[in-house]
Amino acid sequence: MIKETGNMQAKNLTCISEFQLLILSEDPDLQPVLFGLFLSMYLVAVLGNLLIILAVSSDPHLHTPMYFFLSNLSLADISFISTTVPKMLVNIQTHSRVISYVGCLTQMSLFAIFVCMDDMLLTVMAYDRFVAICHPLQYSVIMSPRLCGFLVLVSFLLSLLDSQLHSLMILKITSFKDVEISSFFCDPSQLLNLSCLNTFSDNIVKYLLAAIYSLFPISGILFSYYKIISSILRIPSSGGKYKAFSTCGSHLAIVCLFFGTASGVYLGSAVSHSPRNGAVASMMYTVVTPMLNPFIYSLRNRDIKRALRRFCQSSVK
Numbered sequence: 001m002i003k004e005t006g007n008m009q010a011k012n013l014t015c016i017s018e019f020q021l022l023i024l025s026e027d028p029d030l031q032p033v034l035f036g037l038f039l040s041m042y043l044v045a046v047l048g049n050l051l052i053i054l055a056v057s058s059d060p061h062l063h064t065p066m067y068f069f070l071s072n073l074s075l076a077d078i079s080f081i082s083t084t085v086p087k088m089l090v091n092i093q094t095h096s097r098v099i100s101y102v103g104c105l106t107q108m109s110l111f112a113i114f115v116c117m118d119d120m121l122l123t124v125m126a127y128d129r130f131v132a133i134c135h136p137l138q139y140s141v142i143m144s145p146r147l148c149g150f151l152v153l154v155s156f157l158l159s160l161l162d163s164q165l166h167s168l169m170i171l172k173i174t175s176f177k178d179v180e181i182s183s184f185f186c187d188p189s190q191l192l193n194l195s196c197l198n199t200f201s202d203n204i205v206k207y208l209l210a211a212i213y214s215l216f217p218i219s220g221i222l223f224s225y226y227k228i229i230s231s232i233l234r235i236p237s238s239g240g241k242y243k244a245f246s247t248c249g250s251h252l253a254i255v256c257l258f259f260g261t262a263s264g265v266y267l268g269s270a271v272s273h274s275p276r277n278g279a280v281a282s283m284m285y286t287v288v289t290p291m292l293n294p295f296i297y298s299l300r301n302r303d304i305k306r307a308l309r310r311f312c313q314s315s316v317k
Helices: 028-058 065-082 085-094 101-134 136-142 145-171 188-193 200-233 238-271 275-300 302-316
Strands: 018-020 098-100
Touching: 018 101, 028 065, 028 085, 028 275, 028 302, 065 085, 065 101, 065 145, 065 275, 085 098, 098 101, 101 136, 101 145, 101 188, 101 200, 101 238, 145 188, 145 200, 200 238, 238 275, 275 302
Parallel strands: none
Antiparallel strands: 018 098
16 A cells, blocks of 8 residues: 655655545544535535526526526536535545545546636626626627636636646655645645655745635636725615625625635634644535535525526426
């Protein structure tokens, strides 16, 4: 399974065939509870996001840029949560912490793709709201079907690039400090921290990726909402202000939930050295956020609720 090199330190490991993932609790009595809890959350997330996709695709009134991006976000969320939770459920059920080296790299690559897709799509949706509120007369011209498709394609290609760069960085690692991953899934940052050789070039690439895929999207979203709020404040009637702001309220809630929890994970890991606390925090944006997104949109959005009602009625008939 593991071969130790004689010329390196005792913990420098090569030829790793598997890693050990963190488990939330070692109490046997708590395992069925955890299994039931995470299975329920996973099913709610998948079914909720699937309903959003079906509602948008089945209702011609929702064939607009905003709902096109929302359905793509729901698809990304289904894929996102499916990269981490099923493996965790299997490990809980089999009382195992093991994930193979190939399985870990595959999970890490898929995780990087879909977390970046969430990142990019939330940024694109902020731009869509900016055009809708700040340039309403040119909205249908600017947000053409071709541009919408192009933005989703670029989001996917950028996410794929991020995933491939992380995979190349991991594949370059020839020796690891340990096989214990301080998370319940193969987090790219956790795997990079296990490298014995912390090279300057790898650090540059790591910080560059963090800037491109975190700071730029956040800056774009903040700038979009700065312009949106400025436009809303210029609307004379309070009813008009409420109507304008309500169109981006759901998106803003999801942005705060996703970026707030993700930032909390990485800032918290820098302050706290407790792996279990970090795993619980990671669960907020990898499991809870994809589960809550459909509720946020369906509860706050009258069009989605109407489309879901029509879809359910047609399904019953």
